[in-house]
Amino acid sequence: MKSILIGLAALSAAVGSVPAQAHVVLDKPEARIGKTFKAVLAVPHGCEGAATVRLTVQVPEGLIAIKPMPKPGWTIDVKKGAYARAYKFMHGADLSEGVKEISWSGRLEDGFYDEFTFTGFVADTFKAGDVLPIPAIQDCEKGTAKWVEIAAPGQDPHALKYPAPLLRMTSAEPPRGVAKGDIIVSSGWSRATPGGAKVGAGYFTVTNTGREPDRLIAASADIAETVEIHEMSTRDGVMVMRPIEEGLPISAGQTVALTSGGIHLMLTGLKAPLVEGKSVAVTLQFERAGKMAVLLDVLGVGAQAPGGQPDGAKAEHAHH
């Protein structure tokens, strides 16, 4: 038995030169527990040169309220059935049955690439870090590729010839911070302005937990005449900054950090100094999520990051 396993492993190693992207994989291999998700299966080729005519996805237990996305030129069949148990769904509803299998039938040449999409909801029965295989069967004009292999304990998943696409479960806990719609703003901070300086800066981390892109388009603060979104860059060896007139895009699922030396808020015409240990109230305006009020903790004059050590050498706003 052992020799057979070793033999297979050696065989897999021999074909291991096939690049990883040649597999059928999930474009975004993560989903949040207790949230909606979108799975995009990337199909990079047919079966040893033969065109793909059908892709069948077996929906694993725990992915509920599944809806396949139609594709022009492809027909969809779904098989529905009972789940192994009832799952808590949105608005307190229980869901005990739904789509268990999706088949797209059509034609995809071996030389072309395509994507197959479905959405649904991740049951709250998973634990963060769980990895869920999503078996996919690729039927071709000649032959079938069964993307269903799962690495045994201790086995290198890269050794598999036809690994099942994997979906990793991430914590339901959102980052700590202020939330509005799909936007979460956290770790807001600013820097003290001693000596009557009229210019201050603001930094924070913004996460878009939704499925649509958003954009930070404006900001304001009672304590400042104007608040602009700035971007630092180096031109001819000199650090310069420019307002981002078009706003700061935050695509679906993305986290953007405003940092010292990077993108930041610029508060000009300060009506009062920013005092260490206090906070500054700022209103951010997002294209989709709308306006949200956030507080920036005022750190010491030389602060470069929350909790970071002072670095007086880097005074990025000296040229204002």
Ligand SMILES: [Cu+2]
């Ligand atoms: Cu600036």
